[in-house]
Amino acid sequence: MKPNTISEPNINVALKEIQDFSKIAVSVDCVIFGYDGKNLNVLVLESDMDPYKSQWSLIGDLVSPDEDLDQAALRILRERVGFTDVYLEQVKSFGSLTRHPLGRVITVSYYSLISKVDHMPSAVLPLPAKWVNVYDIKKMAFDHKEILDAALDRLRKRVRYIPIGFNLLDPEFTLSQLQNLYESILNQTLDKRNFRKKITAMDFLTDCxxxxxxxxxxxxKLYKFDIEKYHALEASGFVFEL
Amino acid sequence: MKPNTISEPNINVALKEIQDFSKIAVSVDCVIFGYDGKNLNVLVLESDMDPYKSQWSLIGDLVSPDEDLDQAALRILRERVGFTDVYLEQVKSFGSLTRHPLGRVITVSYYSLISKVDHMPSAVLPLPAKWVNVYDIKKMAFDHKEILDAALDRLRKRVRYIPIGFNLLDPEFTLSQLQNLYESILNQTLDKRNFRKKITAMDFLTDCxxxxxxxxxxxxKLYKFDIEKYHALEASGFVFEL
DNA sequence: TCAAAAGTGTTAATGATACACCCATGT
DNA sequence: ACATGGGTGTATCATTAACACTTTTGA
Known part of the structure; x- marks a missing residue:
């Protein structure tokens, strides 16, 4: 889960290559969510492509002919920012004719959840990737703001039904940290006693x-997420809801 | 909303064409749900492609370079089965390396909802399209069963939150018809009095x-769906749930 | 001793579920 | 008159929402 340096062809270079073969290129764009203990962040790059120069863009790449979509997303996370073993979920595809200035590119969006954001300050990431507070982003390059909104929307729905929030925290966490995380994701405050009542009633936390x-x-107190207990609940048809 | 006859190049022919240009082709596959007053059906074709010959397949086509994804889905519905003005929603994309025997095809799946299925018996549809009870389908060509399952899953989630079921019924319908529809979609029985209590409490039905x-x-009694009232509710942040 | 966050229960309101009989029509 | 589906209300239970004070630690 440590960033490494990379020297992959970026999407600009590769696009010219594939344009010789294809009328439609396919890319994957990853909305990488991280949590710094206070705010929900997204990992973004500064675009160097006109007319979006210096606007934030998501981290993505063309899909190669010999990898499936999930593999492409995992490769992008690994190669571009050095993340492995992350939670990953496909969101939806975007295919507007004019979404990419260099040609017809259909993109499949994913979101992923990263823990220990505070242990990976931007200086360690391959530049110019940067963690930015989700709620500070009003505009992005291409249609990436729309993609971000779709991913955030999906994350909010998921987090009400399945306990994926743990992917954004250290393995051991306090109930207040968990609550703060949920508040950041849902962008609303939650009642402390009611939150704890529900979480503990669900019984997939283990006291450390x-x-x-x-x-x-x-x-x-420190708790950890007990994936065994969660799977048992899941198997019994239980629905997690916040 | 009436089927017409068509003579579009089918996906087999077009694939050979695009393979000269592209390493990855993009298609759209539509899961077309219809309701015959009794069962939830899907519109399927008999595949003529090895190794899936004579298995059911979904209705799809390659995306052309000058249409976006939604347009491609609408075109497929119009050209292949003559449906216009239908409810349409993207589900997700499937990109396994081996999903298509003729080459690398990434497909974006959509589902759509058709009313008056009983007014469009299979004889009127461009053959060999056929309405088949969703729950009778155990196996399909390609990865289309997986796509169907994803679409059905999505439909079930949507139908609990937003009133899209009306797209499967005649404009004027009875409460029992509506309940039967929901039971077909959710594949479970519902209590009559509780169902009516909820539906009428929501107040987007108009008495005809x-x-x-x-x-x-x-x-x-016959009712119709009042989209004005629904939009008013939606605007006030109301969440429809069954 | 002060500041800062941790921890803990009860009550009221709302929503969900279970359940049984009479009604209007066509045959 | 009978068969068929239409239509209606209440009581119980479960879930959610609102709300305030004491505890423990470091500074």
Whole structure:
């Protein structure tokens, strides 16, 4: 899950190549969500393509003929930002005729969830990738704002039904951290007692029997997500809802 | 909304053409749901392509370079089965390397909802398209069963939140017809009184002040869907749930 | 001793579920 | 008169929402 340096052909170079063969190119764009303990962030690049120069763009690449869509998304995460073993889900495809200035590119969007954002400051990422607060992004290159909105919409729906939020946190976390995360994703405040009641009633958290260290207030209990218990619940037809 | 006869190049012919240009072709496949008053059906074709000869396949075509994805889906519905003005929603994309025997084809799936299925018996449709009960389909050509399942899954989720079921019924319908439809989609029985309580509480039905004719039992009131009222509810943040 | 976040229960309101009988029509 | 589906209300249970104070730690 550490970033590495890369020297992949970027989409601009590759596009010229494929245009010799194809009337339609297919790409994958990844909406990479991260959580810094306070805000929900997205990993973006500064576009160097006119007419979107210096606007934020998502991280994507053309799909190669010998990889399927999920593989392409995983490759992009690995090659471009060094992430492996991440939660990944396809959102939808965007195929407007004019969405890409260099030609006809249909893109399949994915979102992924990354933990320990604070352990991967932007300086360590292959530049110029940068974590930006989701709610600060008003405009992006291409149709990427639309893609981001679709991904965020999907994440909000998912997070109400299945416990994927854990992918954005450290393995051991406090209930307040979990609540803050949900508040960031849903962009609304939640009642502390009701939140804890629901979460603990669901019973897929395990008490680590440890406490926060060196905090200037009463230290909170640490919990971890028990995927076994979750699968048991899932199998019994249980629906997680916040 | 009437079927017409067509003479479009089918996907087999077109594929050979595009393979000269492209390493990846893009298609759209439509899961066309219809309701015959009793069962939820899907419109399928008999595949003529090895190794799937004589298995059911969905209705699809390659995306042309000068149409976007939604346009391609609408064109397919119009050209292949003569449907216009139908409810249409993108589901997801399928891109397995081996999903199509003739080469690399990534497909974007859509589902659409058709009313008056009983007014369009299969003889009127361009052959060999056929309406088949969703629950009778155990296997299809290509990965089309997987696509069907994804579409049905999506339809079930949507139908719990937004009133799209009306697209499968005549403009004027009885509450029992509506309930039967929901039962077909969700594949479960619903309590009559509770169903009516919820539906009428939502208040986007208008009483037509008419009754069923020529039925061998007490005639039921006819209602129609009032899209104005629905939009008003939608705007006020209301969530439709069954 | 103060600031800051952790932790903890009860009540009221709302929504979901279960359930049975009479009604209007055609045959 | 009978068969068929249409139409209606209430009571119970489960879920959600609102709400305030005490505890523990570091500074």
């Amino acid at each position: 029997h440890k406490f926060q260290q060196e905090v200037a207030h009463r230290p909170a | 002040h008419k009754f069923q004719q020529e039925v061998a039992h007490r005639p039921a």
